[in-house]
Amino acid sequence: MISRLLSALITLLGVITLVFFLIHFIPGDPVEYILGDSARPADRNALRLQLGLDQPLLQQYSSYLINLLSLDLGRSLHSNQSVTALLAERFPATLELALAAFLIAVTIAVPLGVMAARRRGTAWDSSAMTMSLLGVSIPNFWLGPMLILLFSLWLGWTPVSGREQAGSLILPAITLGASLSAVLARMVRSTLLEVLNEDYIRTARAKGLKESSVIWRHALMNAMLPVVTLLGLQLGALLAGAVITETVFSWPGIGSLLIESIQKRDYPLVQGCVLLVAVSYLLINTTTDLLYQLLDPRIRTP
Amino acid sequence: MDKPVLQINNLTTSIGRGGDRVVPVSNVSFQIRQDETMALLGESGCGKSMTALSIMRLLPPSAEITDGDIMLEQSHLLDLSERAMRAERGGRVGMIFQEPMTSLNPVMTVGRQIGEAVKLHDADNRKRVMERVEELLDDVGIPDPARRMHEYPHQLSGGMKQRIMIAMALAGRPRLLIADEPTTALDVTIQAQVLQLMKQLQQQTGMAILLITHDLGVVAEVADRVGIMYAGEIVETADVADFFSQPRHPYSQRLFEALPTPQKRNRPLQAIEGQVPPLNAEFGGCRFVDRCPYAQTLCREQIPQWRGDQNSGYRCHFEDAGSSDAVATEEFELAEESIQGDTRAQALLDVTDLKVWFPIRKGVFHRTVGHVRAVDGVDLNLSTGKTLALVGESGCGKTTAGKGILQLIRPTAGSVMFNGEELTQLKGRALRKRRADIQLIFQDPASSMNPRMTVEEIIAEGLVVQGVGREQRQLRIAEILDQVGLPGDAVGRYPHEFSGGQRQRIAIARALILEPQLIICDEPTSALDVSVQAQILNLLKELQQQRQISYLFITHNLAVVSYLADDVAVMYLGRIVEQGSVEQILDEPLHPYTQALLSAVPVPDPDSKREVIRLQGDMPSPANPPSGCYFHPRCPQAMDECRRSYPAGREMDDGRRLSCHLV
Numbered sequence: 029m030i031s032r033l034l035s036a037l038i039t040l041l042g043v044i045t046l047v048f049f050l051i052h053f054i055p056g057d058p059v060e061y062i063l064g065d066s067a068r069p070a071d072r073n074a075l076r077l078q079l080g081l082d083q084p085l086l087q088q089y090s091s092y093l094i095n096l097l098s099l100d101l102g103r104s105l106h107s108n109q110s111v112t113a114l115l116a117e118r119f120p121a122t123l124e125l126a127l128a129a130f131l132i133a134v135t136i137a138v139p140l141g142v143m144a145a146r147r148r149g150t151a152w153d154s155s156a157m158t159m160s161l162l163g164v165s166i167p168n169f170w171l172g173p174m175l176i177l178l179f180s181l182w183l184g185w186t187p188v189s190g191r192e193q194a195g196s197l198i199l200p201a202i203t204l205g206a207s208l209s210a211v212l213a214r215m216v217r218s219t220l221l222e223v224l225n226e227d228y229i230r231t232a233r234a235k236g237l238k239e240s241s242v243i244w245r246h247a248l249m250n251a252m253l254p255v256v257t258l259l260g261l262q263l264g265a266l267l268a269g270a271v272i273t274e275t276v277f278s279w280p281g282i283g284s285l286l287i288e289s290i291q292k293r294d295y296p297l298v299q300g301c302v303l304l305v306a307v308s309y310l311l312i313n314t315t316t317d318l319l320y321q322l323l324d325p326r327i328r329t330p
Numbered sequence: 331m332d333k334p335v336l337q338i339n340n341l342t343t344s345i346g347r348g349g350d351r352v353v354p355v356s357n358v359s360f361q362i363r364q365d366e367t368m369a370l371l372g373e374s375g376c377g378k379s380m381t382a383l384s385i386m387r388l389l390p391p392s393a394e395i396t397d398g399d400i401m402l403e404q405s406h407l408l409d410l411s412e413r414a415m416r417a418e419r420g421g422r423v424g425m426i427f428q429e430p431m432t433s434l435n436p437v438m439t440v441g442r443q444i445g446e447a448v449k450l451h452d453a454d455n456r457k458r459v460m461e462r463v464e465e466l467l468d469d470v471g472i473p474d475p476a477r478r479m480h481e482y483p484h485q486l487s488g489g490m491k492q493r494i495m496i497a498m499a500l501a502g503r504p505r506l507l508i509a510d511e512p513t514t515a516l517d518v519t520i521q522a523q524v525l526q527l528m529k530q531l532q533q534q535t536g537m538a539i540l541l542i543t544h545d546l547g548v549v550a551e552v553a554d555r556v557g558i559m560y561a562g563e564i565v566e567t568a569d570v571a572d573f574f575s576q577p578r579h580p581y582s583q584r585l586f587e588a589l590p591t592p593q594k595r596n597r598p599l600q601a602i603e604g605q606v607p608p609l610n611a612e613f614g615g616c617r618f619v620d621r622c623p624y625a626q627t628l629c630r631e632q633i634p635q636w637r638g639d640q641n642s643g644y645r646c647h648f649e650d651a652g653s654s655d656a657v658a659t660e661e662f663e664l665a666e667e668s669i670q671g672d673t674r675a676q677a678l679l680d681v682t683d684l685k686v687w688f689p690i691r692k693g694v695f696h697r698t699v700g701h702v703r704a705v706d707g708v709d710l711n712l713s714t715g716k717t718l719a720l721v722g723e724s725g726c727g728k729t730t731a732g733k734g735i736l737q738l739i740r741p742t743a744g745s746v747m748f749n750g751e752e753l754t755q756l757k758g759r760a761l762r763k764r765r766a767d768i769q770l771i772f773q774d775p776a777s778s779m780n781p782r783m784t785v786e787e788i789i790a791e792g793l794v795v796q797g798v799g800r801e802q803r804q805l806r807i808a809e810i811l812d813q814v815g816l817p818g819d820a821v822g823r824y825p826h827e828f829s830g831g832q833r834q835r836i837a838i839a840r841a842l843i844l845e846p847q848l849i850i851c852d853e854p855t856s857a858l859d860v861s862v863q864a865q866i867l868n869l870l871k872e873l874q875q876q877r878q879i880s881y882l883f884i885t886h887n888l889a890v891v892s893y894l895a896d897d898v899a900v901m902y903l904g905r906i907v908e909q910g911s912v913e914q915i916l917d918e919p920l921h922p923y924t925q926a927l928l929s930a931v932p933v934p935d936p937d938s939k940r941e942v943i944r945l946q947g948d949m950p951s952p953a954n955p956p957s958g959c960y961f962h963p964r965c966p967q968a969m970d971e972c973r974r975s976y977p978a979g980r981e982m983d984d985g986r987r988l989s990c991h992l993v
Contacts, residue, residue: 228432233388
């Protein structure tokens with residue numbers, strides 16, 4: 029456990045360092061964004077001094093780290109609001125979207141994968157796999173607008189964008205969940221097919237169990253072991269990768285915040301967003317490991 | 331005793347359709363009565379398991395039963411609905427399988443897995459499932475069942491898992507138990523326990539047992555009647571006593587002749603040449619004709635009729651094929667001098683106090699908290715042109731010892747002198763050069779060869795390393811292929827194009843090409859059928875004679891040892907407990923473990939009245955060996971002294987080495 033914590037800290041430090049220097053090397057100046065092109069050089073210098081941007085990069089870096097030790101993420105260069113407050117305001121939206129997408133993916137993928145595996149080689153199997161191939165190949169920036177066109181503009185069933193109205197979660201969640209459910213369905217199918225060839229499945233059948241009990245009780249439990257690992261990684265990717273979907277649907281989450289802050293070269297805010305995503309990733313991975321231990325007695329008990 | 335529990339008539343099962351259609355079970359008929367054990371004997375691919383799965387109606391999706399009738403007591407199983415058949419599976423018909431290690435669901439406690447069967451098939455106990463599970467575990471001899479039922483399969487040993495499988499089958503109070511190679515994956519001492527358990531349960535319940543096996547010894551041990559299968563057909567059925575005194579079908583006779591025994595030491599084994607015919611064609615004659623030494627034109631042109639009745643008979647054109655010495659058995663005697671051997675043979679390999687320990691690491695800094703003492707002080711001597719067998723049960727460290735000698739794993743301590751050179755001190759180029767003299771043959775030839783390399787590339791690799799030129803290589807390869815009995819056109823083909831026996835020949839060719847002085851053979855025949863095993867053993871013996879190669883033969887198969895070895899070392903939990911000549915060890919074992927090991931081997935003779943010394947429990951973990959003599963917790967004759975100190979190895983009057991306080 030201690031070694032895991034240690035490696036998590038090293039990972040985080042690496043992420044912070046990398047992001048800090050990369051964002052500073054991108055051409056562009058936050059002062060220019062705040063004051064505009066026509067500002068006088070004196071005003072610019074004054075603002076630069078005020079924001080601490082005049083100091084050498086290494087010093088900025090070390091003072092950022094020192095502040096971080098007391099959990100101070102700094103203030104937005106633009107709005108002067110604390111980064112922590114901004115993140116706290118936006119994170120629930122991202123979490124909500126990620127979980128909804130995740131749930132949609134799992135509810136579609138597991139039954140679909142099981143069905144395809146049980147009817148291997150039939151038309152059911154091939155149409156399920158064709159659907160999933162489509163799901164993987166269609167990019168979010170195309171699927172999102174198409175869904176808006178169909179359900180919001182033509183049918184008028186759902187709101188176009190934003191998060192204020194009821195039902196506004198549906199389309200972004202489907203957009204985000206589609207590709208995950210496609211990957212997941214394929215994986216459920218292939219691991220289940222593998223497990224169905226195992227000797228203990230033959231034992232379960234020889235016991236006189238119904239085929240449905242054989243599948244859901246004996247096979248799926250074992251097939252889920254590798255799937256859980258994938259799920260953990262994917263949930264992390266959902267939290268981080270909602271950038272496009274959030275932008276398409278103007279969803280007020282971390283993804284759109286990140287895009288905005290990069291555009292404005294709002295350094296502390298960019299770092300705060302990335303740090304938050306990294307921490308969530310680490311947390312989810314640890315949870316996945318623990319869950320895996322819970323599911324697999326071979327790891328839990330010596 | 332009169333009414334048959336199982337009656338099979340003209341069962342035919344086929345797999346696939348059209349041109350790919352294979353018929354693995356063809357026109358099979360037999361019956362089993364109450365209290366009776368019928369063995370279905372045959373080599374791999376002859377249709378035994380498919381017959382069993384047909385009875386259970388658990389065939390793979392591509393297979394179907396195309397003809398015949400299966401009656402279990404009064405019911406025609408093939409007419410039942412799937413729903414009604416489910417009630418029979420695990421109910422009146424229980425089944426256990428070859429691999430107890432993989433036959434249990436790894437993420438479910440064994441108690442729950444047995445409980446499922448109780449809930450399905452035992453209406454009386456549906457209210458008290460867990461109590462019933464405990465009783466069942468007790469019945470199959472699991473110690474401390476209340477605790478064990480909450481454990482997962484990986485926490486139990488192989489023998490215990492097979493007991494769990496038996497308990498699961500017993501939950502439905504079966505009338506018929508189908509046991510598909512139930513002890514093949516187990517060590518002999520554990521095999522003896524499981525076979526005895528099956529016998530004892532049969533006496534209590536009167537169930538009929540269909541035992542599927544390839545081991546004549548197991549048949550002699552537990553079966554009442556036997557059916558021999560060859561290429562999808564039953565070619566002979568008989569009472570066990572009759573079968574062992576006078577096998578009627580030429581195939582049955584060949585099986586006996588292919589068995590390695592001490593009596594056959596001085597001559598080659600009678601291998602059954604050729605292979606089982608493919609089962610996708612119509613047969614116009616006898617299926618064994620291509621491998622039968624008595625075959626005549628008639629055998630090719632007409633399908634032989636069954637002689638006798640269903641319980642005792644055989645399928646052959648001739649009434650007494652092979653019983654007269656119609657065909658002289660070619661006993662090309664091995665050269666006399668090599669058998670006598672040179673008693674003053676030069677020592678080739680001298681291993682002293684070899685230790686291979688694996689550290690157990692824990693915590694953040696991977697501190698070493700203990701050691702798995704896989705090999706814990708082993709002494710071995712091997713002379714030029716001789717064979718030393720290293721025997722012991724799985725997990726005793728025999729394979730690790732072999733690797734330690736070869737320096738594939740660097741030994742923790744000890745010395746390995748090979749031709750007067752200390753191998754443990756050699757490094758880099760010098761070690762690689764020396765390795766050419768010591769070669770290795772593995773158990774599973776299929777997985778020990780790169781599937782994407784041709785036979786030529788596989789064999790040539792060693793020569794390339796040693797810097798032999800291209801033309802020279804081709805010459806040597808052609809020569810070696812001829813010697814191991816492979817066709818010359820094998821060079822351009824890939825390993826998967828060959829049968830198991832042929833692949834082992836490739837492995838031998840690969841080892842031989844470097845003209846080694848020592849070959850370490852790690853269970854080289856245990857993945858092979860008896861008839862093929864005989865071919866490989868013959869080849870190894872012949873090569874030894876021609877080239878004075880020494881073999882370190884790592885095996886658990888004592889029949890092979892008795893046929894091939896000059897000296898035997900018996901290993902238990904990382905240490906040699908007894909070492910001597912093959913006659914000393916096999917005929918007059920002194921160590922209680924050697925005695926128990928030998929007594930547990932089933933003898934292919936139903937009249938042998940040997941007493942099996944049954945060892946309790948399993949081998950302890952080499953990470954935490956018992957105090958005193960490692961064997962004392964399982965030793966039937968342990969004394970106080972055995973608990974206190976490990977007995978030092980002593981040389982006995984007859985020259986053998988022994989580590990035991992008793993003698």
